[in-house]
Amino acid sequence: MMENVRALAFETLEAIFQDKAYSNLKLNEVLKANELSRADKNLLTELVYGTIKRKITLEYYLKPFVQTRIKGWMRHLLWMSIYQYQYLDKVPDHAIINEAVEIAKVRGGLHNSKVVNGILRNMMRSNLQNPADIKDDKQRISIMYSMPKWIVKHWVTHYGVDTTERIAQSMLERPGQTVRVNLTRKTVAQAIQQLQDEGYTVVQDSDIEYCLHASGKPVAESRAFKDGIVSIQDKSSMFVAQILAPAEGDDILDACSAPGGKACQTAELLDGTGHVDATDIHEHKIDLIEHNVRKLRLKNVTAFQHDATKPYEKMYDKILVDAPCSGLGVLCHKPEIKYMQTPETINNLVELQLEIMNNIKDSVKPGGVIVYSTCTIEQMENENVIYTFLKQNKDFEFEPFLHPRTKEEVKTLQILPQDFDSDGFFITKIRRKENK
Template identity: 40%
Template sequence: MSKKQQPIANWEKTNPRAMAVRTLERVKSGAYSNLELNAMIKQADLSERDIHFMTTIVYGVIQHRLTLEYWLEPFVKNPNKLDPWVRELFMTALFQWQYLDKVPKRAVFDETINIAKKRGHDGIRRMVTGTLHAMDRNGLPEIATISDDVKRLSIQESLPEWIINTLIQDYGMTRTVAIAESLNSAPAQSARVNTVVTTVSEVMAELEDDGFTVVPSQVDPLGLRVSNGHVASSQAFKDGKITLQDESAMLMAPSLLIEPDMKVLDAAAAPGGKTTQIATYLDPAQNGVVEALDIHEHKVRLIADNAYRLHVADRVNARVLDARKVDEVFADETFDRILVDAPCSGLGLLRRKPEIRYEKSLADSQQLQKIQLDILNAVAQKLKVGGRLVYGTCTFLKLENDDVIAQFLATHSNFRITKSMIEFDLPVVDDNQLVHIMPDQFGSDGFFIATLERITE
């Protein structure tokens, strides 16, 4: 049995710090943080308060890992040679000590040493005890003393240097600092109102009656910011009156300018947030339909499930198909509108998925650019003359955004950029009519949108 599969001791199940260490071990070994955390919470025997504490530690360590490793390095000769659980134990101790003001240092040290004693042998307990006391006695290394600007910002905000360098190249140092700082703030809980069955005012009143705090979105008129509860557990969600969707992502569908009788292609649709948003504009009685594609069967089922919950299943066809092979199924068909929510690095989602910052590389983005262009090239031929194609990603890298559109237009003179539909007056549209929503602007995800029109055959 491997170390990551070892059974969890009963004493750990009642200890939020010990369960956080277990979770972090598995995430560091490749597990998804949200899925692993949920699985560990189900195995634990913790109060709601302790679950919140455990969650705070897990996400805090993931977000600040490069900073925590920088602080640990002077005190442990070969940190990577530590048992994985011991390394994560140090990470949790440093995070609590440096970032959780309400947790006394003595409690952090005592609990950390206690976990070392129970999970390890006496040598590990002595090593952990000595290291913590040395940190306390000598102080942690000052990040401000790092002379290299890129390395200092990388350590300070726990973002790999390649991301920092790319942001500086795209946006300059001042904006890069603001973006980097914003990525470690807590993500907002946002929802889109389903206008097929309700109105914004009605669902706001219902959520408030159920104890939620609700404020209208600053980004999209159908968006809500919801706090003081888990909105996916609300009756409004179960009834299909709202769905979870980031505010930035809500801006793609309106730019299609959909009419009720149109045929729309959603080229990379799972889990269906934008598919179901497109469907709200369509009328099945007028043969309005959205063809929603994804390459994974289980994700196509998610699209269908979401369409059913949101009462738009009668205008959604979800199917397993690689958008690059769209002509194999739709050889003799064209579409009035096409949406390409392209596969991307996802760096605009770092608040929600903090671990991906350590998993991605510049080479990944370069490879994704090829896939993005392949999808655009394939679906563009299926768009009617006069039709609109909206391309978007949840990343802020120009390599996957501006550069993709520039390369596409260089080989498609029958397309042009046209104005995206942004209902609120937001400072997000550049001189080329491209939409960049940055994480430091509204507290929403980083997002890119380009609206294209086919002008000739």
């Protein structure tokens, strides 16, 4: 089955690189369509994510061995082969070459298979250049950790060289599985027991009591997940509803809600009281929110299509704006994002984020709060947006909250991936001043 897995991995990479498919969605589609053993599923996932995550590094290794122009598909195949050679210990060199040659023969004929064979054999006979030897820090970080140079420059400006290197390194690591216990259905202890009974190793989180770290096999396959006892959610994402702090009877809006994880978490924290309106601009995503609401058996959530830049009809006690963003904090899960974003796309997102905030502000009651969050660590989309908003809207002010670990009062929380071994996230809370 091994050769079939490599061919599948190559086809999946082609869909992601050529057709701009999302890696997580495409990989799930391929896994569902093919009956693979656990080992083959793991290898397929490793090849796809590993090749995407390390694309810039792989091209750095490949470049000295390519003398003429090669087709895009061949480059992708060579990246996947070099990934196995450099990063997977258990794959013999001859197997890497043989499989690559077979895939090339099917895709491009005998001549192209000979080109692939020659490049790989030449590379394996040579000493590969070491990116750690690059003298310029920004260039070295970019090549070593496969991070576009413009992003590295931004981060070095905001965070310094050492922190930027730690961020870039953490983005290459395989994320663990965290789940949120649905407290309206089970206690934390009961959820832990159910997952353990299903064969998972479970550790309770030290910062969020209903956050569990589960390992052993994919949680999505568990009965606990399918029955709505637990939901798959990153720990950083869970902090958002924690900081929103739903209180009994609150009327809450989650303005950019799909797929609805934070809306459902908010409803769970309301424990059957109050109400959550969950909206999204995309009609097809409302079905996804409603599916999750039904699965979790939540009665206090209404999902409907709405553009968050357009006025809402009612007033809310609390509003969550988990704004559309560059996603540069979640590269562990969606590594292709780093190659798709540009400084221009960031600027466009900042305009959209401010447009949403300037619309939403009219829908929160005096004395009510807005939590603004993103899954990026790009300062332009985070601190810059909220300070610009406050400068333009004098009837709003920061509402300080406790840092989840240090317990000191903060106005903004920028979570870097290495802080909690979780996604990069930004969270802040502002209050609409009472009418005088």
